[in-house]
Amino acid sequence: MSKKLLEVRNLHASVEGKEILRGVNLSVNEGEVHAIMGPNGSGKSTLSGVLAGNPAYTVTEGEAFLHGVNLLDLSPEDRSHEGLFLSFQYPVEIPGVSMVNFMRAAVNAKRKYFDEAPLSASDFLKMMRQKRAIVELDNKLASRSVNEGFSGGEKKRNEIFQMAVLEPRVAILDETDSGLDIDALRVVAGGVNKLKTDKNATIVITHYQRLLDYIRPDFVHILYKGRIVKTGGPELALELEEKGYDWIKEKNDL
Amino acid sequence: MSNSLTQYINLFEENRELINSKSAGKLNAVREEALGELRDARLPDKNSEGFEKTSIEDMFAPDFGVNISRVNIPVDVAASFKCDVPALSTLLGIVVNDSFVPTSLLESKLPEGVFFGSLKRGAEVLTEVVNRYYAEIAPMGEASVALNTMLAQDGVLIYVPRGVKLQRPLQLVNIFSSPVSIAAFRRVLIVLEDGAEAQMLVCDHTQERANNYLASQIVEVYVGDGARFEACSIEESSANTSRYSRMFVRQEAHSHFSFNSTTLTCGTTRNEFEIDLNGEHAETHLAGMVIGSDSMHIDNDSAIRHLKPRCHSNQLFKYVLDDKATGAFEGSILVADGAQFTEAYQSNRNILASTEARMHCKPQLEIYNDDVKCSHGATTGQLDNEALFYMRSRGIPEAEGHTMLMQAFMVDVIDSVHINGLRERLLHLVDRRFSGTLGDCSGCQGKDC
Numbered sequence: 001m002s003k004k005l006l007e008v009r010n011l012h013a014s015v016e017g018k019e020i021l022r023g024v025n026l027s028v029n030e031g032e033v034h035a036i037m038g039p040n041g042s043g044k045s046t047l048s049g050v051l052a053g054n055p056a057y058t059v060t061e062g063e064a065f066l067h068g069v070n071l072l073d074l075s076p077e078d079r080s081h082e083g084l085f086l087s088f089q090y091p092v093e094i095p096g097v098s099m100v101n102f103m104r105a106a107v108n109a110k111r112k113y114f115d116e117a118p119l120s121a122s123d124f125l126k127m128m129r130q131k132r133a134i135v136e137l138d139n140k141l142a143s144r145s146v147n148e149g150f151s152g153g154e155k156k157r158n159e160i161f162q163m164a165v166l167e168p169r170v171a172i173l174d175e176t177d178s179g180l181d182i183d184a185l186r187v188v189a190g191g192v193n194k195l196k197t198d199k200n201a202t203i204v205i206t207h208y209q210r211l212l213d214y215i216r217p218d219f220v221h222i223l224y225k226g227r228i229v230k231t232g233g234p235e236l237a238l239e240l241e242e243k244g245y246d247w248i249k250e251k252n253d254l
Numbered sequence: 255m256s257n258s259l260t261q262y263i264n265l266f267e268e269n270r271e272l273i274n275s276k277s278a279g280k281l282n283a284v285r286e287e288a289l290g291e292l293r294d295a296r297l298p299d300k301n302s303e304g305f306e307k308t309s310i311e312d313m314f315a316p317d318f319g320v321n322i323s324r325v326n327i328p329v330d331v332a333a334s335f336k337c338d339v340p341a342l343s344t345l346l347g348i349v350v351n352d353s354f355v356p357t358s359l360l361e362s363k364l365p366e367g368v369f370f371g372s373l374k375r376g377a378e379v380l381t382e383v384v385n386r387y388y389a390e391i392a393p394m395g396e397a398s399v400a401l402n403t404m405l406a407q408d409g410v411l412i413y414v415p416r417g418v419k420l421q422r423p424l425q426l427v428n429i430f431s432s433p434v435s436i437a438a439f440r441r442v443l444i445v446l447e448d449g450a451e452a453q454m455l456v457c458d459h460t461q462e463r464a465n466n467y468l469a470s471q472i473v474e475v476y477v478g479d480g481a482r483f484e485a486c487s488i489e490e491s492s493a494n495t496s497r498y499s500r501m502f503v504r505q506e507a508h509s510h511f512s513f514n515s516t517t518l519t520c521g522t523t524r525n526e527f528e529i530d531l532n533g534e535h536a537e538t539h540l541a542g543m544v545i546g547s548d549s550m551h552i553d554n555d556s557a558i559r560h561l562k563p564r565c566h567s568n569q570l571f572k573y574v575l576d577d578k579a580t581g582a583f584e585g586s587i588l589v590a591d592g593a594q595f596t597e598a599y600q601s602n603r604n605i606l607a608s609t610e611a612r613m614h615c616k617p618q619l620e621i622y623n624d625d626v627k628c629s630h631g632a633t634t635g636q637l638d639n640e641a642l643f644y645m646r647s648r649g650i651p652e653a654e655g656h657t658m659l660m661q662a663f664m665v666d667v668i669d670s671v672h673i674n675g676l677r678e679r680l681l682h683l684v685d686r687r688f689s690g691t692l693g694d695c696s697g698c699q700g701k702d703c
Contacts, residue, residue, distance in 0.1 A: 054643055055639075077646045077652065080648055092644040094641045094659070096665040097659070105650045106648040109649045145662075
């Protein structure tokens with residue numbers, strides 16, 4: 001039997017006093033791919049931000065566990081060490097911090113968390129080379145500042161590259177398809193698929209069915225007004241593509 | 255009426271023979287004139303324009319000792335090794351309080367005709383140079399200049415004759431060390447004749463850190479036609495050190511002057527830079543980096559005067575202030591009537607890392623001309639929380655993320671240093687400063703720096 005990796009129960013969260021999540025329940029097992037879809041403003045990015053520990057959000061009720069560890073008690077950095085990864089919808093530019101230093105700090109922080117010695121310079125560079133190949137990330141980007149001056153496609157590839165380096169148990173991809181042309185989409189989705197094993201899980205947050213042609217979900221959830229209002233198989237995404245979100249809205253606004 | 259100047263005037267009047275006997279030439283020749291200027295003068299206080307955040311009057315008011323009889327104060331010169339810069343071979347000179355202490359063989363390593371040594375000695379052996387420039391670039395009409403001129407007995411002279419290009423950077427280490435609290439009146443004269451070139455690194459340190467120190471420093475710099483002078487100054491003094499440093503620069507045509515002033519630790523520091531672009535096509539790059547914490551106070555003040563056409567100036571000052579540190583930056587650019595095709599830029603960017611830190615900035619442009627390109631910008635903000643969360647989400651601990659962001663903020667100021675090997679050293683010092691491992695000088699033999 002596959003193990004439960006992420007368990008979210010009755011999660012409520014607000015930003016600046018406004019309640020966005022109003023009781024989310026979600027259960028993700030090893031080896032699974034989940035898609036979370038929903039119209040604008042339904043709380044998709046809030047859910048990913050709350051799980052990653054963004055201090056901008058306040059959890060008002062509910063629980064979340066990552067392979068049995070109480071996620072909400074952990075700092076964002078410890079959530080990362082425990083195996084949670086968020087691919088940002090808008091990856092942040094950090095002028096003056098090189099990609100190499102950024103990744104070295106991240107990798108060695110994780111090793112320290114597990115009482116391991118820092119990677120030697122040569123082992124680190126070797127790993128960077130291998131992981132870059134997964135998303136065909138240009139070597140030149142490594143010496144640049146984090147995301148600074150990267151194109152939209154390069155930023156998203158860079159997210160998946162970081163995911164490859166950190167080897168998370170649960171990866172949340174927040175609107176990874178936004179701002180990507182079809183070729184970049186193929187590369188990014190290909191990278192995600194290469195990283196998929198029967199021991200980890202992926203949560204794909206998206207507006208459109210398009211990405212799901214490349215990353216095949218086992219489950220599709222519809223998030224609306226801060227709750228998961230419908231769950232189904234891959235066919236639910238196709239149904240949404242065809243009918244839009246209006247029927248969901250009508251049904252739930254009654 | 256009595257003010258902080260009174261005690262120094264009395265000191266001078268009671269000891270003028272002694273003071274003169276321990277100094278020389280032009281230094282002595284202008285003391286009475288300086289005294290005359292001080293008769294009805296006052297040092298600026300917070301009610302004086304441009305000194306809203308730093309009272310010089312208060313800084314000079316305490317009763318410090320002044321070593322007018324030039325008692326030899328023993329100092330741990332080995333501590334200056336702390337300032338060794340890997341991959342940078344320099345010609346080293348040391349100033350203890352206000353006396354130049356020659357290091358062995360320094361003179362024999364200097365190229366023919368170049369002088370780097372005691373100003374008192376310079377006044378004796380290079381009389382013509384000192385007579386021509388000393389107390390000529392800094393305006394005697396200002397009380398703080400007159401005070402320094404009245405009491406300065408020694409300091410540093412750097413003289414690079416026409417066309418001589420120094421291959422190795424000069425390094426000056428200023429060490430405050432005294433068994434009792436002390437005020438030092440330092441004087442520095444730097445003369446680069448036409449076509450000369452030199453680089454310099456200045457480090458300020460404090461030993462015997464429990465004592466109170468006051469540094470009055472006047473630096474006069476003459477950069478001749480086509481001459482080139484680049485310098486970087488790093489202050490790592492103690493919480494009980496007050497410093498009032500004023501640098502006056504006169505640049506001739508086609509000259510190049512660049513200066514980076516870094517404050518890593520201090521008590522109260524006020525640095526002033528007054529630069530006259532006195533010939534066409536002169537170029538100035540002035541940069542400042544301040545890392546303030548605890549109760550440090552750092553005030554930088556610049557005045558760049560474009561007096562001739564086609565000159566270029568660029569200023570970049572950045573502060574990161576934590577705890578209860580306070581900072582001030584007042585920068586002015588003057589474009590005189592007739593200085594067409596001036597290009598002058600100024601930028602001041604600051605980060606307040608705590609809610610109690612304070613920054614005051616006042617950029618000023620005065621333009622009496624049409625054909626110019628000038629700009630100034632000033633911002634004060636906080637660390638980028640989105641960037642910090644992004645780093646944390648990748649597992650980078652919050653404190654380390656803070657350090658990385660603050661260091662990243664300073665990268666462009668560090669990059670403005672063009673002395674090879676020094677950029678890496680500055681990065682290292684800044685890293686240690688932010689991570690709280692920058693120690694004090696006592697007992698340090700340079701091994702762990």
